[in-house]
Amino acid sequence: MNTIETCLTPEMLRHHDLTNKTVVVIDIFRATSCIVTALAHGVQSIIPVGTIAEAKLLQNKGYLTAAERQGSKVEGFDLDNSPFSYLKPELKGKTIGLTTSNGTQAIRAAQEAGAYEVLIGAFLNITVLQEYLQKRSQSVCLLCAGWKGKVNLEDTFFAGAVLNMLAPTFTTINDDCTLAQATYLQGASNPVRFLEQSAHYHRLETLGNQDDITFCLQKGIYQNIPHLKGDKLINL
């Protein structure tokens, strides 16, 4: 039986051997939700980078670039980290450079740690993602992006939702999975109310991003799974 494990923050990645594993990167509020949305609406590819400096380099090369820190757009860049910014028809076919506080670093960390495959997970594509993981017959690591190295509620909750469906057909190999699944089960009956307890939920709400939260919590509205190919995220 294939195994499934959860990594609650990229800081704990050193405890995980990603060789031959499919890694699902999770940053619900909002990087992975944005990436799924963008590629669902015709953006051709996204180049995730860890730092503002790398994003600047991409901009200098002529790419459209998006940069977010502390929940807000970084001055001088073209786009922010709101899924609504990626619905515009003029972005169709484009390649966009993206750096965010946590998600893009987690994607790079998974790649550097030798993952066999890096996928992008969000509530927006959870249904197709679960189906893919079940058919794929490969061991899985659910990598929560967290917040600046810390654990966060929404990414753990999402990992728990995936686990809740996949656990019967995988062997769970670390206690983080039990924590994530318990977190999901506690909040599943009313996710919005449950996730109101999240520190980042409050941060986004204060910044006036309540609509983003509601958007990101829609389940299975998109059928695409972005994956990393070289330095670019494209649809599978």
Add this chain to the structure above:
Amino acid sequence: MNTIETCLTPEMLRHHDLTNKTVVVIDIFRATSCIVTALAHGVQSIIPVGTIAEAKLLQNKGYLTAAERQGSKVEGFDLDNSPFSYLKPELKGKTIGLTTSNGTQAIRAAQEAGAYEVLIGAFLNITVLQEYLQKRSQSVCLLCAGWKGKVNLEDTFFAGAVLNMLAPTFTTINDDCTLAQATYLQGASNPVRFLEQSAHYHRLETLGNQDDITFCLQKGIYQNIPHLKGDKLINL
């Protein structure tokens, strides 16, 4: 209102400012359960040290010493990490040097991180601990010892049990608290069955330590709270 936070493993301690905080170190299977038991049965004090080498130094100075790694006693030392080993009348009044895989390092880490006060928590003394924390009127950090830097189920579950009682009178300040409380609520109706999912539970069971597990899960049978005074743990 005072704050309460949870640190799921000592590796995450750098995200916590322990200044003026009461830190409760949690290593249910078995270091903190052992320490509570030992001091409840008349051991005068315990010197927790991080390494085997430090324990050896204490032994050379004439102290009784206990050392555990991988769940088993380290050869050449006087005692292991089973609470049953600390019930012996001949240990009354003694000072014991102790090193374990996770718990003793967590105690030292809390001290080095500048905690105002370091307490030892276990199911065995949970009732008196909760009462103390509520009366103390000081902000609290629940520090789970985990397993070799990883998160573990039983320590998180215990943190959740403490939170479940204290949350109404404290402000919870990180998402780790929500995870811990969810974990507790999922397993509270049948802790033994729930904790069977824990990796360390299996490790101890394989080593034949089932009785230790049962012992460590008894709630509130002791009335003492060990705390760190200088380099020694003594009862408050």
